[in-house]
Amino acid sequence: xxxxxxxxxxxxxxxxxxxxxxxxxxxxxxxxxxxxxxxxxxxxxxxxxxxxxxxxxxxxxxxxxxxxxxxxxxxxxxxxxxxxxxxxxxxxxxxxxxxxxxxxxxxxxxxxxxxxxxxxxxxxxxxxxxxxxxxxxxxxxxxxxxxxxxxxxxxxxxxxxxxxxxxxxxxxxxxxxxxxxxxxxxxxxxxxxxxxxxxxxxxxxxxxxxxxxxxxxxx
Amino acid sequence: xxxxxxxxxxxxxxxxxxxxxxxxxxxxxxxxxxxxxxxxxxxxxxxxxxxxxxxxxxxxxxxxxxxxxxxxxxxxxxxxxxxxxxxxxxxxxxxxxxxxxx
Numbered sequence: 535x536x537x538x539x540x541x542x543x544x545x546x547x548x549x550x551x552x553x554x555x556x557x558x559x560x561x562x563x564x565x566x567x568x569x570x571x572x573x574x575x576x577x578x579x580x581x582x583x584x585x586x587x588x589x590x591x592x593x594x595x596x597x598x599x600x601x602x603x604x605x606x607x608x609x610x611x612x613x614x615x616x617x618x619x620x621x622x623x624x625x626x627x628x629x630x631x632x633x634x635x636x637x638x639x640x641x642x643x644x645x646x647x648x649x650x651x652x653x654x655x656x657x658x659x660x661x662x663x664x665x666x667x668x669x670x671x672x673x674x675x676x677x678x679x680x681x682x683x684x685x686x687x688x689x690x691x692x693x694x695x696x697x698x699x700x701x702x703x704x705x706x707x708x709x710x711x712x713x714x715x716x717x718x719x720x721x722x723x724x725x726x727x728x729x730x731x732x733x734x735x736x737x738x739x740x741x742x743x744x745x746x747x748x749x750x751x752x753x
Numbered sequence: 754x755x756x757x758x759x760x761x762x763x764x765x766x767x768x769x770x771x772x773x774x775x776x777x778x779x780x781x782x783x784x785x786x787x788x789x790x791x792x793x794x795x796x797x798x799x800x801x802x803x804x805x806x807x808x809x810x811x812x813x814x815x816x817x818x819x820x821x822x823x824x825x826x827x828x829x830x831x832x833x834x835x836x837x838x839x840x841x842x843x844x845x846x847x848x849x850x851x852x853x854x855x
Contacts, residue, residue: 555801557797559799
């Protein structure tokens with residue numbers, strides 16, 4: 535091959551690569567603007583979410599969301615824990631199960647939440663904890679075993695509305711009748727650009743997780 | 754209306770920069786199209802880096818889960834710093850290509 539034809543081929547490859555990069559770039563810019571400045575994330579959030587069905591049950595199961603090594607609960611974790619306590623106070627179920635492992639040598643999330651519940655006046659006898667499960671699937675298995683040992687079949691499940699579909703199916707697979715009791719850190723009506731970007735991130739995280747659970751055969 | 758505040762703000766400063774570029778710095782009017790094209794190229798290559806980083810991260814975490822007994826969260830791969838670092842990778846790679854004339 536002569537030098538000139540090699541140069542021509544290189545030039546074509548460069549043009550092709552440049553065009554592809556520009557197309558990707560245009561797609562990325564369009565997606566960014568659609569996410570930050572249109573209600574697209576709000577619509578996706580509502581589509582992914584699960585509405586609440588708050589009826590009496592035998593137990594309230596509050597799924598984990600993370601704790602810092604020094605025992606500080608994350609915002610989502612605290613929100614879920616408080617929602618579970620409110621449902622308990624309303625008399626919707628007598629038992630309250632907190633789930634969530636610790637990080638490193640720190641205290642387990644479930645134990646930190648249980649301590650909070652006791653401090654807020656909930657009787658220690660009605661609080662259960664499960665602090666080994668690291669994934670939603672493990673939470674369904676471990677919490678399921680704890681509850682089934684007590685003959686419990688009907689639960690109120692507390693987690694984010696996006697996460698609810700996946701969690702609900704896993705608990706149903708474990709033979710529970712599940713009443714969704716979702717709680718959200720971000721409203722699906724949020725309208726500022728930063729909030730919409732955060733909402734889209736949560737939506738994409740959940741879609742990625744659902745894809746993984748489907749491929750792995752958990753759902 | 755408040756959701757469009759940032760758009761209006763950036764629109765105004767962009768228009769100011771355009772006028773400044775033409776009148777004070779003597780930049781060419783046609784150059785702005787090439788500049789937008791370059792920006793899209795940089796953004797596009799950053800998107801490619803982002804997808805590669807995300808896929809590699811997910812695979813690495815799944816391998817770590819299989820190899821270790823401890824729990825590794827998949828959400829580690831979707832940290833908010835990933836798009837920013839991918840953008841830096843994209844910009845650097847694109848400038849490297851341009852300066853190397855390849």
